[in-house]
Amino acid sequence: MKLYDYVLSPSCYKVRLMAALIGVTLDIRPVDFHPGCEHRGPELMALNPAGSIPILEDGDLVLTESSAMLVYLAAKAAPQWLGNDTAGRAARVQQWLSFSHRLTASLGAARLHEMLLRPGNIAALREQGTAALRELEAGLVEQHVRGQRFLASDRPTIADIACFPYVALAPDGGVSLDPYPAIRLWSRAVRSLEGFIEMPGIHRLHELTPAPVLEVGEA
Amino acid sequence: MPPYPTGSWMPVALSADLPAQTVMPAQSPAGPVALWRTRSGRAAAFADRCPHRGMRLSHGFVRGETLACIYHGWSYAKAGNCQRIPAQPALTPPDTIRVATQHVEDGGGIIWISVGEPAAGPPRFEGLAPLRSMVVEAGIVALEAAAGTKAAGGLLDYTYDDRTVWLLLAPDGQARTLMHVLVNEDSNPDERIDASRAAEALRRAAEDIARAGIAR
Amino acid sequence: MTRNTMIDGWYPVGLASQLDAHGRRTALMGEPIAVRRGEDGNAKVTGGNGRDLPACIRYGHVWSSLGDPQKPLFAIPEADQPGRRLVDVGVVRVRCSPLRAVENFLDIAHFPFVHTDILGAEPHTEVQNYKVEIREDEDEVWATQVKFYQPQAAKSAEGGITTEYMYRVPAPTCSVLYKTCPPRPAEWDVITLFVQPLAEDLCDVWPWMALFDDETPMTDLIHFQQTIFVQDRSILENQIPTLLPLDPGMEIPTRADLTSVAYRRWLKRHGYTYGAQLVAQ
Numbered sequence: 001m002k003l004y005d006y007v008l009s010p011s012c013y014k015v016r017l018m019a020a021l022i023g024v025t026l027d028i029r030p031v032d033f034h035p036g037c038e039h040r041g042p043e044l045m046a047l048n049p050a051g052s053i054p055i056l057e058d059g060d061l062v063l064t065e066s067s068a069m070l071v072y073l074a075a076k077a078a079p080q081w082l083g084n085d086t087a088g089r090a091a092r093v094q095q096w097l098s099f100s101h102r103l104t105a106s107l108g109a110a111r112l113h114e115m116l117l118r119p120g121n122i123a124a125l126r127e128q129g130t131a132a133l134r135e136l137e138a139g140l141v142e143q144h145v146r147g148q149r150f151l152a153s154d155r156p157t158i159a160d161i162a163c164f165p166y167v168a169l170a171p172d173g174g175v176s177l178d179p180y181p182a183i184r185l186w187s188r189a190v191r192s193l194e195g196f197i198e199m200p201g202i203h204r205l206h207e208l209t210p211a212p213v214l215e216v217g218e219a
Numbered sequence: 220m221p222p223y224p225t226g227s228w229m230p231v232a233l234s235a236d237l238p239a240q241t242v243m244p245a246q247s248p249a250g251p252v253a254l255w256r257t258r259s260g261r262a263a264a265f266a267d268r269c270p271h272r273g274m275r276l277s278h279g280f281v282r283g284e285t286l287a288c289i290y291h292g293w294s295y296a297k298a299g300n301c302q303r304i305p306a307q308p309a310l311t312p313p314d315t316i317r318v319a320t321q322h323v324e325d326g327g328g329i330i331w332i333s334v335g336e337p338a339a340g341p342p343r344f345e346g347l348a349p350l351r352s353m354v355v356e357a358g359i360v361a362l363e364a365a366a367g368t369k370a371a372g373g374l375l376d377y378t379y380d381d382r383t384v385w386l387l388l389a390p391d392g393q394a395r396t397l398m399h400v401l402v403n404e405d406s407n408p409d410e411r412i413d414a415s416r417a418a419e420a421l422r423r424a425a426e427d428i429a430r431a432g433i434a435r
Numbered sequence: 436m437t438r439n440t441m442i443d444g445w446y447p448v449g450l451a452s453q454l455d456a457h458g459r460r461t462a463l464m465g466e467p468i469a470v471r472r473g474e475d476g477n478a479k480v481t482g483g484n485g486r487d488l489p490a491c492i493r494y495g496h497v498w499s500s501l502g503d504p505q506k507p508l509f510a511i512p513e514a515d516q517p518g519r520r521l522v523d524v525g526v527v528r529v530r531c532s533p534l535r536a537v538e539n540f541l542d543i544a545h546f547p548f549v550h551t552d553i554l555g556a557e558p559h560t561e562v563q564n565y566k567v568e569i570r571e572d573e574d575e576v577w578a579t580q581v582k583f584y585q586p587q588a589a590k591s592a593e594g595g596i597t598t599e600y601m602y603r604v605p606a607p608t609c610s611v612l613y614k615t616c617p618p619r620p621a622e623w624d625v626i627t628l629f630v631q632p633l634a635e636d637l638c639d640v641w642p643w644m645a646l647f648d649d650e651t652p653m654t655d656l657i658h659f660q661q662t663i664f665v666q667d668r669s670i671l672e673n674q675i676p677t678l679l680p681l682d683p684g685m686e687i688p689t690r691a692d693l694t695s696v697a698y699r700r701w702l703k704r705h706g707y708t709y710g711a712q713l714v715a716q
Contacts (some may be wrong), residue, residue, distance in 0.1 A: 007658040008665055030654040034661075035450060035525030038654070115528055115668070127534070138419055141351045145411045171669065174530070179354035181236035189239065199274045200665035203289060204551045207240050207280040211557035270687050273674040290670055292548045292560065306544035306559035306691035316687055 001026055004044065004055040006033040008116075010165035011066040011107060012054040018070050018161045020197045022078035034116050067097045070158040093151040096139075102132050103166035110173030111166075122174070125157030129175045133183065135167035136167065140182035149189050156193060164190045169201050173186040223248035228342070228387050230328045230399055231323035233349045234378060237262060242286055246391045247321055247332040253277035254323075254330065257284045263297045264332050266319040270301075275429045276318065297337035329387070329399065342372065347385055348404040349412055352402070355396045355422045359388050365424035369433035377421055384414045386421070394429065398422070439464070440706040443502035443607055445509075447629040447641045450523050451492045454478055462633045463501055464709060474654070495643050496629060497522045508577075509605035513613075514645045521651065524660045525640040530556055531671040532710035533608045533632040534673050534679040534702065536640055539667055540610050540628040541582045541602050541694045549666050552586050554593075557573065559584035562691035569701050576604035576701050578694040604698055607707040608632055619647045635710045636677045678712035685712075 003019075004010045019026045031053050032038040039053050048055050048064040056063040056072070063069050069218045075099040084090035106128035112118035113125065139151065151163065157189035168187055170177055177183060188195070191205050198204055221230045222428040231245040232254055242255035244267060251267040253276035261284075267275050278289045285302055287294035291315075292305040301316035322333040324341050328349040329343040355362060363369050366377040366386075375386040385401040400418045402411055442464070442684040449459055449470045458471025466483045470490075473479035480488040480499040489500045493508050513519070529536060539545070544562050546555025565581040581600040601623070608630035613623035625645040630638050642660050680686055681703045688696050702711060 004554075007662050028654070030658050032654040032657060034521060035453065036654070096356050114530070115665075117526060117528055137353075138415065141415050142412050145408045145415070146351075147408075164696055171672070181243070181322075181352055182233065184243060185236065185238070198551075200662045203278075203549065203666070203669070205280065206287070206289075206292075206451075206548065206557075207282055209557075268675045271689075272686055273676065274670060275673045275675065278669075278673055289548055291544045292557075298540075304689060305547070305557070306562040308561050308690055310689075 001027055002057040003027070003030050004039075004047070004053050004057075006031050006039075008052055008200060009033065009053060009160055010075045010111075010169055010199070011052075011104065013165045014066045015054050015056060015069045015073070015160055016199075017165070017197055018073050018081075018158065019022075021161070021193060022073065022081065023076050023195065024073055031082070031176060044114045053087075055162065067100065067158075067162055070097075070161055073156050081156065081158050081161075083155075083159065089152055089157075093157050095161045096151050097162050099135070100159075100162035100166070102128070106132055107166045107170045107173055107175055109171070110175060111169055112173075114173045124168050126173065126175050129170060129173065133167065133175070136163065137177065137180045137182050140186050144182060144185075149186070151186075160186075160190055165199070172201055223334065224350050226333060226338045228282060228324065228331040228337060230329050230341070230387050231332050231345045231397070232265075233352050233399060234262075234325055234328045235349070236352065240281045240322070241402050242277055242279055244275070244334075245330075246389075246397065247334065249319075249321060249334045251275075251277075252332065253279065253286065254332075255279075255286045257281065257297060259284060261297060262323045262325045262330055264321040265295065265299060266321075268316060268318070269293060270316060343365045344374070344385070344387075344401060345361055346359060346404055347401040348403055348406070349387075350402050350414055353398045353400065353418060353422060354391075355398050355425055356394065357396060357422075357425040358393050359390055359396055361425040361429040361432065362386070362388065362398070362421070365421050377417070379417045379420075380413075382410070382413065382417075385418055386418065387410050439709055441607055441632075441672045441709045442455050443500060443504050444608075445489075445491070445498045445500050445504055446608060447496040447631050447639075448480060448499045449493055449497045450525070450641070451478070451497055452523055454497060461631070463499065463637070465634055466501055468499065470499070480582050494627065494629070495521055496641055507708075509609070511611055511625060511627070511645070513623065516622075516645075518647060519625075519645040520648055520653070520656070522644040522646065522656045522660070524644065524664070525655055526639050526641055527661070527664055527668065528633075528635055528637070528639050529668050529671050531674065531676075532636055532678050533630045533638040534669055534707075534710040535674055536638055537604065537608055537610050537628060538679060538695050539671055540612070541578065541604070541698060542692070543581060543600070544691045545670070546583060546585070547668075549670055550663055554585050554587075555583065564690070565693070568692045568695045569697055573605070576602075576694070576697050578602040578697070581694075602694055604701070607702060607705070607709075608638075612635075616647050618650075622647055622676060624648075632709060633693065638710075676712055678710060681708065681711045681713055 038052050045120045056069045083093045110118050110125040113120040113122050150156045153157045230390045237256045239256050240258050245252050245254040252264040253267045254264050267277050274290040279413040280289050294303045296302050299317040299320040310321040324331045327343050342344045377384050387399040389397040454472045456472050458469050469481045478490040478497040480490040482488050491498050547557050547560050567578045579601045585598045586595045598615045604696040610628045612626045616622045616624040627643045629641040
């Protein structure tokens with residue numbers, strides 16, 4: 001499976017993270033999104049006329065939406081991540097997958113504006129991003145009351161992976177995560193998953209490893 | 220009079236929101252703090268700034284009984300003294316390298332901070348259980364107006380649909396309030412979810428009032 | 436208020452490769468400026484009141500100044516060596532003091548915690564003694580014989596090595612790093628941090644590299660350096676105070692911080708205080 005990837009893109013990171021968590025190896029094809037704008041060049045526009053990345057290619061299947069890529073990876077390698085064992089849960093997963101696009105359009109656009117100088121109405125983007133974070137926080141509080149640590153279930157699903165990156169990187173766009181204790185706990189739960197990988201802007205949870213000690217004689 | 224005179228307690232977070240070996244940012248009467256809990260379960264509050272390079276300690280990590288800064292890994296014991304500087308592992312840090320600490324009390328599911336020597340323990344709310352904390356972009360006056368009742372001792376009783384939710388309010392400046400939502404400890408999950416939604420509705424109403432006030 | 440002595444310096448204001456007739460609007464120390472390609476093909480930079488500003492193209496970037504530069508832009512002789520790949524990494528905006536951005540670039544002790552498993556990893560956290568000086572002839576800060584264990588020192592490095600560095604500060608918002616070059620042990624890779632001060636607490640950072648590496652695809656080189664810098668960004672946006680404190684007492688340096696100590700002393704000596712805080716608050 002080939003992923004057209006940009007290392008600073010939270011949407012590309014969703015796919016890398018999902019693959020890492022379920023042990024799928026991706027063939028990474030780096031795209032010079034910034035400063036080269038390669039995603040708008042002829043080769044990638046032919047593959048994805050929307051001019052966006054990520055793009056996932058597997059045989060003659062070409063996917064250009066990150067949520068579809070999460071579904072594909074999970075269905076192929078780890079169906080329990082689909083979270084579709086009951087009607088209610090399946091719907092809840094879809095609810096959060098759709099919601100994740102609002103995160104991209106608000107927090108993601110604020111981040112591009114603040115970090116990579118892309119145009120946008122920053123005040124409006126931050127306001128929409130804050131509204132989305134409040135909605136997520138309330139949803140997580142309700143899940144917690146039901147005894148569930150993740151968005152759609154007591155175990156992680158593709159819904160969590162779809163929402164996590166843009167939320168974790170909200171401060172890159174000048175939107176604080178300080179007011180959201182439930183998001184903090186959930187984010188920590190995601191970052192503690194076996195096989196979790198970081199992206200720039202999301203640091204390693206150093207507390208998960210004990211303070212390492214240098215053996216005598218080691219440099 | 221400032222909202223939290225020396226020796227009085229400010230409710231800064233819920234105990235459940237700070238598991239062992241975690242750190243979170245919080246507001247205290249003396250400014251921003253890194254609120255953290257050791258592996259053995261004890262809560263502590265540091266001024267949210269590493270004395271080395273000024274990095275916010277609330278971005279750091281807890282290992283065992285120390286809080287470390289994410290920038291260079293300098294770690295601090297609960298008393299605030301620097302224990303280790305990874306760039307100079309053989310050095311015992313001088314006692315002068317320390318962060319300011321504040322008094323923390325963790326009881327009844329709520330974490331309280333006092334600046335200065337507290338005269339007594341923080342209040343207890345018998346029969347109530349904390350549900351969640353929320354930040355409201357409005358002052359206490361707007362929350363009181365939205366609830367139609369006055370806060371007493373920092374606690375606002377808000378009745379909706381014949382049910383009551385208790386809101387423990389901590390001002391963060393004039394225009395922002397930290398609101399801890401408490402429910403009857405016998406509440407079942409459905410009632411707790413209703414209470415959370417009622418608190419959301421009250422926040423919307425209070426923020427509308429505050430916005431209208433600014434517009435006027 | 437004393438005159439801003441940094442006003443006569445050269446600052447990066449855009450990528451030369453992206454210079455076009457349409458131009459780009461940006462800012463330099465609070466003043467809006469416009470950068471475009473003139474009819475003669477050269478870079479043309481105009482200030483807020485429409486006046487022409489000095490301009491030159493060097494090291495992949497357009498450089499300009501709000502004042503009257505007394506010296507040409509600093510030299511990086513290695514940049515002209517044949518066989519090097521020149522890498523335009525592109526801009527990253529950071530809400531921090533331009534001086535804090537440079538100081539972070541001079542620091543190695545954060546590698547294990549911020550660039551985990553790339554530029555550093557526990558337990559290899561110790562910073563060995565190194566040499567720091569302010570070279571009076573060149574009027575530059577230099578740190579030499581800096582060594583640090585790196586799990587993945589560069590895109591072309593496989594596995595961990597002890598990497599050697601030299602750091603150089605030729606201008607208050609620019610630093611040049613010379614680093615062990617795995618494919619050519621006799622040479623140094625050149626990695627720079629060019630910082631455009633938009634305001635005292637806001638900057639556009641333009642990393643740039645001149646490497647001996649014929650193997651690694653250009654996009655991988657760009658992504659490696661963007662990864663490193665964006666890992667630093669969340670640190671830089673969370674330091675308190677925002678401005679770099681030049682007076683002792685506000686922050687505590689240790690032996691590993693000697694480059695930063697020399698940098699701050701050099702800034703203070705020249706009155707390079709745009710983005711600095713002089714009195715502890």
